[in-house]
Amino acid sequence: MKTRITMLCENLVGKLVGSGEHGFSAFIETDKGDYLFDTGSGRSIVANSLILNKDLRSIRKIFLSHGHYDHTGGLSEVLKLKGKVDVHAHPHVFLDRIAVLKEEDREIKRFIGIHYKKRYLESLGAYFVFNTDFIEVEKGLFLTGEVPRHTTFEKPDPRLFSEMDGRTTHDLFLDDQSLILDTDRGMVLILGCAHSGMINIINHVINKMGKEKFHALLGGTHLDFLTPEQLEESINVLKKIEIEKIGVSHCTGMKAAFRLHQEFGDRFFYGCVGSVLEL
């Protein structure tokens, strides 16, 4: 399977093309057709697709990693171009999401969930296909579904909340799912924000796929929002996994990206806007 994955939306620009935003989206080209994993926050997806020569009208399916605005915000713009298309997601993708942040001495609440009603997106052509379990969505393309939490060192981000049945609770992120491309050179794992924990996700993938060789790890790892101990424990486990390339970005953040580069050397690259993984 010939595959090319291009970072369409990302926090940083490093290739002198496109615009950065707080968000993530990857455009995936395969022999079977094109796919979109996440849609960024909506500010750059169309402009970046034009400058990077990726035709959003060609996509066969859209996959949403979770309901945060920085992964779902571009969905309406994509649908306006594409029209009818399957959108794969966990049913919790439509939950209301809140971040409680400290700014100077004040506590600020921000709505960070999906900005659209399901009915509106359906009127633009979205056909939602919900999954909670691990599934093969196309031959060689898999979604993780809900990820069991087994590691002791991966803790949820304490600033993030969701609302269900009128109750606000710490966000469990059952909707956090990642995409796997099963290629001849190993698995390519694309994370959204890895809210279930990067190592939990990798272990779940190894368990479900019955394979241990990863060609690449891409997307957001959320490592910058964790304690330094958690970052080091994650890196220690990552070092034991057979993984050729680490091209993470977005909520990985600078501190964690520098540590990964230090640890993995040439096997690490920062997945900025316009960076490409080809195999």
Ligand SMILES: [Fe+2]
């Ligand atoms: Fe994110």
Ligand SMILES: [Fe+2]
């Ligand atoms: Fe997120």
